Amino acid sequence: FKQVSEAVNKVHGEHSEIIGYIIGGPGPTKQDFLKAEFLYADVVKKILGVVDTSYTGDFGIQETLERGEELIRESEVVKEKNLLQKFFTELQKPHGLVVYGVEKTKHAMEIGALETLLISENSGYKEIEYECGCGEIKKIFAKERPVICKDCGQSARVVSERDAIDALEEMVIDYGTKMIIVSSDTREGQQFLALDGIGGFLRYGVG
Numbered sequence: 673f674k675q676v677s678e679a680v681n682k683v684h685g686e687h688s689e690i691i692g693y694i695i696g697g698p699g700p701t702k703q704d705f706l707k708a709e710f711l712y713a714d715v716v717k718k719i720l721g722v723v724d725t726s727y728t729g730d731f732g733i734q735e736t737l738e739r740g741e742e743l744i745r746e747s748e749v750v751k752e753k754n755l756l757q758k759f760f761t762e763l764q765k766p767h768g769l770v771v772y773g774v775e776k777t778k779h780a781m782e783i784g785a786l787e788t789l790l791i792s793e794n795s796g797y798k799e800i801e802y803e804c805g806c807g808e809i810k811k812i813f814a815k816e817r818p819v820i821c822k823d824c825g826q827s828a829r830v831v832s833e834r835d836a837i838d839a840l841e842e843m844v845i846d847y848g849t850k851m852i853i854v855s856s857d858t859r860e861g862q863q864f865l866a867l868d869g870i871g872g873f874l875r876y877g878v879g
Contacts, residue, residue, distance in 0.1 A: 677710030684715050692720040692747050696736030698728065720747050749858060756860035759790065759871065771878070772871030774813045780878055781847050788873040789844055789851045792861065795869030797836035802828040813839075836870075 684690060693715065695702045702722055721743040725735040762768035771780045774797060780786040796815045803809050805826025813836055818828040837853060844851045856865045
């Protein structure tokens with residue numbers, strides 16, 4: 673127990689990005705391991721749950737991963753709910769450091785004010801490249817193909833289009849922005865989708 677705990681504590685100290693731990697093993701051994709209290713308190717706080725396995729060794733690890741999938745999924749859902757709750761809390765403030773809507777969010781990113789971009793996996797947005805009647809090539813984020821160029825009022829001919837998530841994954845690198853894709857499986861996710869399904873947290877307020 674002490675050797676395993678020392679290994680886990682060491683890894684935990686070297687990898688702050690770890691979001692959780694799953695304890696697995698046959699019989700009551702795993703419960704005895706937790707009762708031994710060799711793990712750091714910070715590690716214990718991140719334990720997602722305990723699963724029963726029939727084997728030890730490599731087969732036991734594989735079993736732990738398979739049976740722990742639901743624990744991992746639940747952890748991600750909780751993390752996402754908390755993130756969106758934080759977003760809505762900021763949104764209610766008079767000068768909350770959040771933004772939503774495709775145009776405002778894109779503008780905030782382009783001026784370096786967007787710290788974290790949030791986009792719903794079901795936003796429906798695409799990056800559409802089109803040529804307007806005046807011969808100029810333009811790119812926009814929209815849910816439907818443009819028929820008329822909004823700038824010059826002439827007809828628009830679509831050249832190419834791709835999912836907005838793919839396009840934004842490239843953009844965030846250029847602007848030093850973190851990107852998080854959220855689902856619409858939760859109440860908070862549905863609420864965010866109703867706000868256009870795109871937004872984010874700001875580094876500072878923008879006009």
